[in-house]
Every structure is written in structure tokens, then in C-alpha cells.
Amino acid sequence: MRRSTVALLLAPAILFLLFGFLAPIAVGLGESLRAGLGLYGKIFGDSYYLEVIASTLALSAVVTLISLAIGYPYALILARARGWRKAALLLLLVAPLLVNVVVRSFGWMVVFGRSGLINAVLAAVGLPAIDMLNSWTAIVIALVHVLMPFMVLSIAATLEALDPALEEAAATLGARPLRTFVHVVVPLSLHGAVTGSILVFALCMGSFVTVMMMGGNSTMVLPLLIYQQLTVAGDQAFAAALGMVLLATVVAVFWLQGRLVRSMRS
Amino acid sequence: MIRGAYVVLAGLFILTPLMVVCVVAFTSASFVSFPTPGFSLRWIIKVLADPAFMRPLANSVLLGLAAAVSAAFLAVPAALALARGGFRGAAEIEAFLLSPLSLPALILSIALLFYFSRLGMGAGFIGLLVGHTVIVLPYMLRTVLAVARGADPALEEAAFVLGADPWRSFLHVTLPILRPGIVAGALFAFLVSFDEVAVALLMSTVSTMTLPVAILNHVANNYDPAIAAISLIKIVLVVAVLVALELGFGLDRLMLSRRRP
Amino acid sequence: MALNRLLCLAALIASAPFAAAVAQDKIVVTSSGGVWLESAKANFAACFKERTGKEAEILLSASNEIMQKLRASPGKPPLDVVVLSETDAIRAGQEGLLEKITVEKVPNIKDVPEVFRKQWNDFATIQNFGAMIVMVNGEKVPNPPKDWKTLIDEVAAGKYGKRVSFPSLTMPWGPMFTWFLTTLYDGNEDMVFQKYKAMLPNIAKYWVSPVEALNMFAAKEIDILVYWDGRAYAFAEENKWAKAYIPEPGAFQSAAMLAKPKGAPDLAWQYVDCVLSPKAQLGHAQMVKYPIVNSTVVYPPALKAQLTPLERVRQPDFQVIIQKVPGWLDRWNREIR
Numbered sequence: 001m002r003r004s005t006v007a008l009l010l011a012p013a014i015l016f017l018l019f020g021f022l023a024p025i026a027v028g029l030g031e032s033l034r035a036g037l038g039l040y041g042k043i044f045g046d047s048y049y050l051e052v053i054a055s056t057l058a059l060s061a062v063v064t065l066i067s068l069a070i071g072y073p074y075a076l077i078l079a080r081a082r083g084w085r086k087a088a089l090l091l092l093l094v095a096p097l098l099v100n101v102v103v104r105s106f107g108w109m110v111v112f113g114r115s116g117l118i119n120a121v122l123a124a125v126g127l128p129a130i131d132m133l134n135s136w137t138a139i140v141i142a143l144v145h146v147l148m149p150f151m152v153l154s155i156a157a158t159l160e161a162l163d164p165a166l167e168e169a170a171a172t173l174g175a176r177p178l179r180t181f182v183h184v185v186v187p188l189s190l191h192g193a194v195t196g197s198i199l200v201f202a203l204c205m206g207s208f209v210t211v212m213m214m215g216g217n218s219t220m221v222l223p224l225l226i227y228q229q230l231t232v233a234g235d236q237a238f239a240a241a242l243g244m245v246l247l248a249t250v251v252a253v254f255w256l257q258g259r260l261v262r263s264m265r266s
Numbered sequence: 267m268i269r270g271a272y273v274v275l276a277g278l279f280i281l282t283p284l285m286v287v288c289v290v291a292f293t294s295a296s297f298v299s300f301p302t303p304g305f306s307l308r309w310i311i312k313v314l315a316d317p318a319f320m321r322p323l324a325n326s327v328l329l330g331l332a333a334a335v336s337a338a339f340l341a342v343p344a345a346l347a348l349a350r351g352g353f354r355g356a357a358e359i360e361a362f363l364l365s366p367l368s369l370p371a372l373i374l375s376i377a378l379l380f381y382f383s384r385l386g387m388g389a390g391f392i393g394l395l396v397g398h399t400v401i402v403l404p405y406m407l408r409t410v411l412a413v414a415r416g417a418d419p420a421l422e423e424a425a426f427v428l429g430a431d432p433w434r435s436f437l438h439v440t441l442p443i444l445r446p447g448i449v450a451g452a453l454f455a456f457l458v459s460f461d462e463v464a465v466a467l468l469m470s471t472v473s474t475m476t477l478p479v480a481i482l483n484h485v486a487n488n489y490d491p492a493i494a495a496i497s498l499i500k501i502v503l504v505v506a507v508l509v510a511l512e513l514g515f516g517l518d519r520l521m522l523s524r525r526r527p
Numbered sequence: 528m529a530l531n532r533l534l535c536l537a538a539l540i541a542s543a544p545f546a547a548a549v550a551q552d553k554i555v556v557t558s559s560g561g562v563w564l565e566s567a568k569a570n571f572a573a574c575f576k577e578r579t580g581k582e583a584e585i586l587l588s589a590s591n592e593i594m595q596k597l598r599a600s601p602g603k604p605p606l607d608v609v610v611l612s613e614t615d616a617i618r619a620g621q622e623g624l625l626e627k628i629t630v631e632k633v634p635n636i637k638d639v640p641e642v643f644r645k646q647w648n649d650f651a652t653i654q655n656f657g658a659m660i661v662m663v664n665g666e667k668v669p670n671p672p673k674d675w676k677t678l679i680d681e682v683a684a685g686k687y688g689k690r691v692s693f694p695s696l697t698m699p700w701g702p703m704f705t706w707f708l709t710t711l712y713d714g715n716e717d718m719v720f721q722k723y724k725a726m727l728p729n730i731a732k733y734w735v736s737p738v739e740a741l742n743m744f745a746a747k748e749i750d751i752l753v754y755w756d757g758r759a760y761a762f763a764e765e766n767k768w769a770k771a772y773i774p775e776p777g778a779f780q781s782a783a784m785l786a787k788p789k790g791a792p793d794l795a796w797q798y799v800d801c802v803l804s805p806k807a808q809l810g811h812a813q814m815v816k817y818p819i820v821n822s823t824v825v826y827p828p829a830l831k832a833q834l835t836p837l838e839r840v841r842q843p844d845f846q847v848i849i850q851k852v853p854g855w856l857d858r859w860n861r862e863i864r
Contacts, residue, residue, distance in 0.1 A: 003353065010344050010347045012339070013340040013343070014359070017400065020399065020400045021400045023381060024378045024380070025373075025377045048860070070279075073272055077272070083516075083517070084512065086517050086518065087509070087512050089273075090508065090517070091504060092277060092281070093280070095281070095501055096283075096284065098457075102481075102485050103290065103298070104283060105742065106287070106298055106300075109746045109748065111282055111283050111286070113746055115748075117282065133731075133748065134732045148280075149457070153450045154412060154450065156450070157409050157450035157451075158447075160522045161413045161443065161444075162416070189416075191412035191415045194412070195412040199405060202367040206368075216732055217730065220860060223370050225860070226370055226372055226373070230372060230591060231699055232696075232697055232699055233852050233856050234852075235853060239372070239373070240373060240376075243370050247365070251368055258361070296761075296765050297741070297762055297765060298745055299746070318587075379595055379596065383599040388605050467588075471586065471605075472584040472585070480560065482589075483589065486559060486560065487561055487737075488563075489738045
């Protein structure tokens with residue numbers, strides 16, 4: 001591809017983000033940032049904020065890994081399904097995204113609650129009740145539930161682009177299904193898994209409504225701190241500083257992941 | 267066998283909390299409660315007849331489609347360049363194009379509001395569309411990129427060697443190959459825009475208010491089963507769209523690469 | 528041809544903001560959603576239409592977003608009449624974003640007692656108020672404690688198990704509730720934080736969003752909930768197992784603040800006057816079940832029984848609260864977990 005073609009293809013997206021993303025951040029947040037450079041010292045010099053950053057990262061990592069583990073088989077089944085079955089699987093997948101978070105969390109409460117469905121089943125088989133509501137566990141389950149579509153569809157898209165002739169060729173050459181899967185399907189769907197992980201991770205790092213509704217008194221994440229600063233304290237500068245820290249953290253994770261994938265490939 | 271068991275379990279996981287919502291949508295009570303004291307259509311009818319929900323619903327559909335289309339026009343060429351380019355700085359440009367993913371929408375929305383006021387533009391559809399396109403662009407870029415990187419560049423080269431001009435080879439060879447990525451990206455773009463609330467809160471006007479904003483403002487002061495009803499209506503709407511797509515085009519043709527036999 | 532059409536579209540889009548500025552046949556006001564929106568339409572906008580023949584378009588918007596919009600374009604507000612939270616109204620007044628309400632511009636303000644506007648220097652007035660009271664599951668807690676201090680100590684002692692929810696300091700009215708608790712403990716903040724901490728093991732969750740609180744109560748995950756009076760009474764009316772009451776010595780007053788942003792047209796004063804007019808005020812109280820501020824209004828007895836009387840509420844000292852919030856928030860995040 002010629003250099004001029006590359007430039008021409010990239011120009012619209014880059015220009016759009018310059019005017020629609022970078023410029024607003026520079027203009028809108030410039031002042032609050034200038035007013036608050038010392039705020040970064042406050043954030044990084046305080047073990048409380050570092051702890052919150054760490055738990056935000058940990059939560060996102062756990063949700064991403066679980067989504068990948070549960071989502072990969074779903075993507076395989078979705079990519080191979082045809083016709084109405086595909087439509088049904090697709091609908092099932094995206095349904096959580098269509099239900100407002102407030103009522104969705106009520107649904108979980110009915111499922112997880114002390115007098116909820118899970119505990120009713122446990123009681124019926126004579127097991128002790130468990131208290132899952134308002135905990136990290138509840139947050140993780142609710143986030144996997146709603147973010148899984150991003151994982152599954154990313155993987156399914158690469159699988160759907162996969163040439164079935166490849167698998168058939170492997171089979172004709174005598175490869176057993178498992179070998180075909182490990183050596184042909186998995187490597188080719190790697191890009192999809194990486195994409196899905198990036199999307200789920202980033203969405204997780206930014207989500208606070210689910211954390212707020214499903215979490216308890218001790219479950220704090222960075223975006224929730226930002227939300228507090230905006231709605232309760234009315235401190236825009238500190239909110240902006242926390243936002244920049246979140247942005248930098250996620251970009252750093254992306255960069256690390258990019259290096260990891262590249263070194264894995266070579 | 268294993269596959270069947272997996273689908274049943276995954277289905278249970280996804281559907282159990284949602285079934286509760288669907289039941290609540292048909293409650294006869296004025297408050298969200300479960301089990302419901304009785305059944306009625308009052309909340310479904312109320313929402314369907316209420317312009318305070320239906321106008322925002324239409325706005326949200328329009329905005330989601332517009333954002334998906336804008337993102338596609340910006341992201342597909344960029345993804346092609348990034349997948350095939352192999353030029354210096356490609357990794358950095360990719361990181362830049364993905365960076366809107368990592369800025370909290372709360373912060374972006376305030377920045378956009380001040381930016382547009384500085385430019386003398388108020389809140390409105392343009393502001394909403396710009397904000398949402400910024401937010402959904404990375405999804406489109408990432409899914410198209412994943413497919414483009416997995417695809418075989420030899421095919422396009424073959425078309426090129428066979429004498430097709432670049433535009434025709436793009437239209438008849440590249441685009442069909444990228445289709446699963448574009449469809450997945452468009453789906454994400456639509457769903458993300460359809461559910462986005464932070465930018466929409468600050469950019470909405472009376473006539474351009476989106477559904478998530480209407481719902482948020484509704485629940486902030488009244489917590490009634492209308493929210494369950496509107497969620498159910500959204501699901502039914504998507505079912506209708508899926509059925510229409512399957513009957514009109516065939517989902518297989520939309521979602522798969524055309525290289526299949 | 529296509530280019531022509533494109534240019535036309537571009538011109539249309541470019542001229543849209545100007546068109547809106549020229550046409551002065553409507554104003555934009557804010558309201559909360561649901562029954563509040565219905566009341567704003569039926570009582571306030573209807574009165575405005577009757578008086579001026581013009582439309583008042585209602586934008587659903589919360590205080591925090593309104594503040595952002597006013598700050599983004601000072602002097603040229605995109606909203607003509609706004610409803611703010613108490614602290615945001617004080618901040619907006621101090622930042623010069625609001626215009627003072629006077630008897631010349633808003634005649635009905637003469638019937639609004641000074642207590643409803645004094646803290647805001649007349650930059651805003653309360654349009655209706657409520658209180659945070661206690662909801663209980665009457666089947667589980669038939670005889671709830673009569674006063675706040677006993678309630679707090681019994682919760683801390685575990686009398687009700689882990690089936691209680693109080694508002695978190697991190698919700699928008701959390702600082703006001705915390706201020707109210709300090710008045711119960713002779714202004715001793717440390718004592719209040721000790722009580723918060725002592726209750727923690729027996730609190731299912733300090734609620735942040737009003738809907739999660741009602742979710743927990745409706746799903747019977749909790750038996751005691753500190754919640755808004757209007758919605759508590761409405762819930763108890765429909766669900767016989769639920770009861771709502773005001774513990775001694777009363778509750779703190781929480782209010783919706785009405786204001787006109789600086790730079791909004793004078794026409795907007797007519798809407799402000801409409802909101803404060805006796806007829807619209809009574810209609811509003813009947814629809815939203817919260818007490819209103821026009822002193823000439825006489826409630827029908829049935830309605831009066833449902834409204835928290837003014838004598839039972841204490842108005843927080845908002846200047847103090849605004850200064851305290853950042854420190855309290857920080858302390859809450861670190862200690863109460």
C-alpha cells in the first residue's frame with residue numbers, strides 16, 4: 001500500500017478525533033487541569049487512591065478473563081449457527097444490553113437475595129444460604145452478564161470471516177478435530193479474542209452504575225470516585241484529574257497488551 | 267451434548283434476571299416488586315401511549331443508526347490502512363484511535379459541552395452525534411481491524427492483478443471479506459449509543475432527548491414498573507428487527523464473509 | 528445536484544442555533560421526570576400558557592447537569608427557568624449564574640415566607656420540600672423506635688440483623704442527612720462518624736441511588752429504610768405491610784429550588800410567578816405529595832395528613848455543608864467500609 005493511500009485512508013478518522021475528542025478535552029478541561037496539577041500529587045501520594053486504582057484494575061481483569069472463558073464457546077456456537085438459530089442466539093446475547101441497568105439490578109436482587117431464587121434452590125436441597133448481594137462477587141457476575149456480548153461478537157466476527165475451507169483442508173489431511181481447533185481455529189480467532197478483551201476491559205474500567213447498584217459499602221472503583229466528585233462534592237478539577245489518571249491507566253494497559261501480543265506473535 | 271448443556275446454562279445465566287424484569291413489566295402494582303401481586307398491561311400501555319418515552323425512543327434509534335454509519339465511514343478506511351499499511355507509527359496511531367474507549371464518558375461529556383459552547387453551538391443533535399461517534403468509533407475500528415488482520419491479503423492482490431481498479435476490488439473483494447467485522451462493529455456502535463447516558467445528558471435538548479436520559483430522569487424521582495415495560499418494548503423491537511433482517515436479507519449473508527462456498 | 532442538496536443541508540444546520548435565538552415564542556424550563564413532569568405540565572406550563580399565550584417546553588434534567596450547562600455558557604443560558612438542588616442553587620448564586628427574585632418581577636413571592644429563600648439570598652426559592660423519614664416492614668418490625676438516636680443505637684447493637692439501609696454520605700443529599708445527625712449529637716462530627724461505623728456491620732448497604740434503596744425494600748431484603756417521605760407514604764399506601772413515620776425530633780428539610788438563570792428573557796419571570804401561584808402550588812402538592820411554600824394555600828384535610836408539616840423539619844445550614852462536603856466525603860470513603 002502506498003504511503004499516500006495510507007494517509008488518505010487514515011485522515012478522516014484522525015481529523016475527526018482531533019476535532020471531536022482531543023480539542024474538546026484540551027479546551028474544556030484545560031482550565032481545571034491547570035488549576036489542579038497538585039491534585040495528581042494528592043492522588044499518587046495517597047495509598048487510598050492507589051488502592052482504588054488497583055481494585056479497579058483487578059475487577060476489570062477478572063471480568064475480562066471470565067468473559068473470555070464463558071464467551072469463547074458461545075462465539076464458536078454462534079459463528080457456526082445458521083438461520084433462525086443464529087438469530088435466537090444473537091438475541092439471547094444482546095438482551096441484557098437492552099434492559100435498563102436499574103431494573104436489571106432488581107432482577108439480580110431477586111436471584112441473589114437472601115430470600116432469592118438461588119437460596120430457594122439451595123434450601124430445597126438442604127444447603128445453607130449464601131449472601132452474595134452487595135459484594136464484589138455480585139458486581140463481577142452482573143458485569144460479565146452485560147459485557148459478554150462485546151467479547152462474543154468480537155470473537156464470532158473473526159470466526160465468521162474464517163474460511164471454512166481451511167478447517168476442511170485440515171480435516172482432509174487427517175487432522176483430528178481437536179488438533180484442527182487448536183492449530184487452525186484458535187490462532188485465527190486470536191485477533192477477535194484480543195479485540196473482545198480490549199473492549200470488555202475498557203468498558204469495565206469506566207462502569208460505575210453497575211458497581212454502585214450491585215456493590216456494597218466497601219466496593220469502590222475509580223469511575224465511582226469521579227462520579228462522587230461531580231455529583232456530591234461539585235469538584236470538577238479533581239474529577240478531571242481522576243479522569244486523566246483513569247485514561248492514562250487504560251492506555252498503559254493497552255500499550256502493554258499490544259507489546260505482549262506482538263512478542264507472542266514473533 | 268456438551269454444546270447443548272452449555273447453551274442451556276448460558277441461557278439460564280443470561281435470562282434468569284431478565285425474566286424477572288419481563289414479569290415485572292406485566293405487574294398490576296404501582297411499584298416494582300416480585301413476585302407480582304397480579305398481572306395487567308397497564309404499564310406497557312402507559313409507556314406505549316406516553317410521548318415522554320416514545321419520542322426519546324425514536325430519537326435514540328435515529329441517533330444509534332447515525333452514529334453507527336458515521337463510525338463505519340471513518341473506521342473502515344482507517345482499519346484497512348492499519349491492517350495493510352505496515353508503516354512506522356502504525357501502533358501509535360492505532361492506540362490514538364482507540365483512546366476514546368478509555369476516557370470516562372462523564373469527563374468527555376463535560377469537555378464537549380464547554381467546547382461546543384466556546385464554538386457558539388449549543389446542545390443539539392450535532393453535538394450528540396459527534397459525541398456518540400467519538401465513543402463508538404473504537405468499537406468499529408477494533409472489530410474491522412480484527413477481521414482485516416485475520417483475512418488473507420492475497421485475495422485482494424489477486425483481484426488487483428486481475429485488473430480490477432482499487433475501488434472495484436475494494437467493493438467486490440475487500441468489503442465482503444470485512445463484512446462480519448463491520449456488522450459486529452455496527453451492532454456494538456448501535457447498542458452502545460442506544461444505552462449511552464453521560465454525553466446524552468448534557469447534549470440533549472427538549473426535542474433531541476434520548477431514551478436513556480428519559481429513563482434516568484424518570485427513575486430519579488419515580489420508581490415504577492414503567493422502566494421494566496420500556497425494557498421489554500426494546501427487546502420486542504430488537505426481535506422485530508432480527509426477524510425483518512432474517513426475512514429480508516438472511517442473517518447468514520449479513521454476518522458471514524462472502525468467501526464461503 | 529447532490530452537492531446543492533448538501534450545501535442546503537449545511538446551511539440549515541448552521542442556521543439552526545440562530546433560528547432558535549430569534550424565535551422568542553417559547554421558553555425552556557427544567558423538571559424531574561414522571562409525576563413531576565406531569566405536574567409541571569398540568570400546573571406550571573398550563574398557567575404560563577394561559578397568561579402569556581406561549582409555550583413552556585420542559586426539559587427533564589437533574590441539578591448536576593443543569594449546573595454544567597449554566598457554567599458552560601454564562602450569560603447565555605440554554606435554560607430559562609431551572610430547578611436545582613439546595614447546594615447547587617447556593618453555588619450558582621455565588622458564581623453569578625442566577626438573577627435575584629424580586630416582588631416587582633414575581634408578585635407571588637410576597638406569599639412565600641422568607642425562610643424558604645433567605646439562605647439563597649433571593650437568587651432561588653424553594654418550590655416544594657420534603658423530608659427523609661423511616662420506612663419499616665410492619666410485619667417484621669411492628670414497634671420501631673420512636674426517635675433517631677434509639678434507632679441508630681439499636682441498629683448498631685444488631686437488634687434488626689443486617690436488614691437495615693441508611694442513605695450513604697455519597698448520595699447527593701447524604702451530606703444534608705449527615706448534618707442533621709450532627710444536630711442530634713450536639714454538633715459532634717466525630718460522634719456521627721463513629722455511629723456510621725458502629726452501624727456498618729448491621730447495614731445491608733448505605734444506599735447511594737434512591738432506586739436501589741427501594742429495590743432492597745420492595746424485595747424484602749431489608750426491613751428498615753431511611754427514605755424520602757413522599758415516596759415512602761406512596762409505597763406504604765399501596766403495600767399494606769410497609770409503614771412510614773417521622774422519628775423524633777423530626778427530620779431535615781430537603782427541597783427543590785426554583786431559579787431564573789442570568790441572561791434568560793424576562794418572559795421567564797412569568798413562569799416563576801406561575802410556579803408560586805396558589806392554584807399551581809396546590810395542584811402540584813396534590814400530584815407529587817410534597818408540601819409547597821405559598822402560605823395562602825389551604826390543603827384539603829386528606830392531603831394535609833400525607834404531608835410532612837413544616838414544624839417537623841429542620842432546614843440545614845447549607846453554607847456549612849458546602850464547606851464540609853469534600854472532607855466528609857474523603858473521610859467516609861476511608862472509614863466507612
